[in-house]
Amino acid sequence: MSDQSTMASAVSAALAAPADLAGTAVPDDSAGAAASVVTKGRRTRAGRRIGVGGCLAVGWLGLLVVAAVTAQWLPLDDYDTLVGDPGVAPFADWSHPLGTDGIGRDALSRLVYGARASLVVSVGAAALGLLVGGLIGVLAGYLRGWVEAVVDVLANTLLAFPPLIMLLALASVVSPTLWTLAAGLALLAVPPSVRLAKANVASAARREYVLVAEALGARRRRVVARELIPNVVPPLVSFAFVGMAALIVAEGSLSFLGLGIPPPSPSWGGMIAAGKDDLADHPAFVFVPCAAMFLTVLALNTMADLLGRRLDVRESML
DSSP states (O other): OHHHHHHHHHHHHHOOOOHHHHTTTTOOOOOHHHHHHHHHHHHHHHHHHHHHHHHHHHHHHHHHHHHHHHHGGGSSSTTTSSSSSOOOOOBBBBBBOOOOOOTBBBHHHHHHHHHHHHHHHHHHHHHHHHHHHHHHHHHOOOOOOOOHHHHHHHHHHHHSSSSHHHHHHHHHSSOOOOOHHHHHHHHHHHHHHHHHHHHHHHHHHHSSHHHHHTTTTTHHHIIIOOOOOOHHHHHHHHHHHEEEEEEHHHHHHHHHHTTTOOOTTTTTHHHHEEEEEHHHHHHTHHHHHHHHOOOOHHHHHHHHHHHHHHHHHHHOOO
């Protein structure tokens, strides 16, 4: 009770301070203030420009999402149907712009349906991992004490465990489907999400508005929901794109090893694995899905960088 009274007195004194200073002479610093405003404006505009790289990243991701969502309505051949001679090179036959694979299936159709698999797994795993890890990190950063100690031990243990071995163990126990892969890969996103959320909450919990809310008798649930979570969401949103990029690579690695989405369902990693033996004679079997994965990961990392600049409150207030 004494701490709350002291804090309330401090708040009242802070609110009354401007009235006490009403008659105090303030030096004229209009030129410096104007220069500061101009500098802030320039920095804000610079931070909001996405540039050519950002436009290309948005365009590629938009095209990929639209193609993956509308794949069944696009004029594409069935991804498991033999439509021509095997090993047709890209752009040699415009009825199959990216050619055919080693047994005569349309490469473009398999690439688009493989994009759907990669996006479903990466988005689902990132969303689940960020939701679980973010909530755990918020509670650990705010409650501190033994809760933080237990969460730190669990997060550090998961981070120390080799990710590939963890995924191989899960793949040997659970039959691989889109949703089981997403749930398994979500385990990789939980520990970094916990650490990121906990660090941001630990910093925000010492801010004046949180201390004032606590001094005025706000419940912990309200402080977490109204004061802390809004400060955690922007960095987690930016981190989500980095996480999706890493999860796409992880899903592709599992499919390449034969532990991902089982054939005949297409995946980029599975396409690379199927074409590796014919790399010398038909490099497009490998380069086409590799290029799609490379561009997607690059675009996601670019979006993470752009969102990190736009959503960072501290940078926008400089």
